[in-house]
Amino acid sequence: MSPRPQSGRHARLVDPALALLTAVGIAAGPAAVGAPLSWHGTFALGVILGGLLLVRRSRPVPVLVLSAAVLVGYQSAGLFEGGGVWPLSVALFTAALTRPGLASAVAALALAGGLAVQGLDASETLARGGVELLWLALVTAAASSWRQYGRWRAEHRARLLQLEQTRLVEQRLTISREVHDVVAHTLAVVGVHLNVAVEALDDSPEEARAALRTAIAVRSRAMTDLKTFVGELRDVPQHGLESVADLVAQAEAAGLDVRYDTEGDVEALPAAQALTAYRVVQEAVVNTLRHSDAGRLTIQVQAGPQALVVTVTDDGRSAAGFTEGHGLTGMRERVTALGGTLHVDTGGGFAVRAVLPLADHLTGLAP
Structure with a gap:
């Protein structure tokens, strides 16, 4: 997959614009210095190289190689x-986002081939080659900076999401404690008044009815509180493998x-294991972005019977010094x-x- 530093809408606008600028620059650039x-x-040449840029995101390295071959x-x-x-x-910038070493090598070979076939003298070759190598270094450095910025x-964003999820989990725990307190308090109060009603039922029916009315009122108030708490719990999102x-x-x-x-029926996994x-x-993923100068990332999820x-x-x-x-x-x-x-x-x-057992006695545990 190709790098996506912009959204799909921006890509539809940026890629044709870059293709047009490249075509115009290649066509008009030499003319500006007196070349035919x-x-x-x-x-x-401008039309060909500009047209190739329209697929630079899906095929960055082939676009660079083909562009270099056409140019030479x-x-x-x-x-x-x-x-x-x-x-x-x-094309060099795009390819260097994912394969910087290969992109630099292709551009350097294109430069060497171009200088060789133009039949320039030694001094002109050194002068032009030095300027072009400097430009090569600038483009690859810009690509490296953009890649690091994208990873940062x-x-x-991933760390902010983690913090938000941690906050939501803490909120869920707080609500759970409140639900526990409400239930425990309600059961205790209702139990007391039911005992009073039972003891006063024969000797003082009015007192028994008052105790029952109090128990009913406490129960109604507790049900209202519980509905509020449960509603808040439902609003706290839970992530699974679909995320x-x-x-x-x-x-x-x-x-x-x-x-x-993915392998197996990942949609049927218990919530604890999926989360x-x-x-x-x-x-x-966060550690790859932070600690590893990687170009490829592979994620495999295998849901077996056990x-x-x-x-x-x-x-x-x-990352030998990684802790x-x-x-x-x-x-x-x-x-x-x-x-x-x-591991x-x-x-x-x-x-x-990570290996997570799916035995029956573990599926009900919370993470």
Whole structure:
């Protein structure tokens, strides 16, 4: 999947605009410095390279490779005398968001090929090559900065979501305690008045009726309070594996190539296991965004007859000095509370594997 730094509406506006600017720049740029302008040369090259940019999001690396090949071909045929990198700027930037090393290598090869086929002398080759290499470095640095900004933004949104969910859980616990207090108080008061009514039923019917009326009033007031509390509890959202799609979208928006696979009947999972699995994926995605300079992220959820297995891996660099923070500690506690196991590997990228039992005596436990 391609990086999505903008929304779909913005992409529909930005991509044609970039394609048009590229086509105009390639056609008019050389003419501005006195180079010849021809319909089958610079103009046609601008149309081709600009048109390729319309699919840059779905195929960033193929677009860059094909653009570089077309550019070198036009230079070797003597149809374009411009630079070997700047015409590829947009394609290079897009490819560098996910494959920076490969994108730089393709652009450098295009530059070397373009300089070689143009037959320039040594001094002109060094001068032009130095300027183009500087532009290559600037574009790749800009792509790296944009990629890091996207990851910071996605991580920030994920952390805000975690804080909001923590607040909602605390609110739920508070309401649960209030419900407990109301029920306990009501039962105690109603019990006292029922005992009074039973004892006074024969000797003092009026007193018994007053006690029963008091018990009924207490019960009615308690029912009103309980309806209010239960209504608030229903308003507190609970996440399950269906919410993983939101995490995938956040990771893709940060420039990651995400693959999400499920096996088994994940919709029939108990609420406790589904919620814990979601938390595992959420924390793993946040840690990938924060600690790993990854380009790909793989999320696998396997619902078997005996256990739910959640695996999240990325292809980032090794994090030998990585230590578990509050997020991973909380994730491990959730998994352990359900009788499961959690394994974290930072030797080659970031990998998390959680195994949650689905035995009957565990399905009713809360995370």
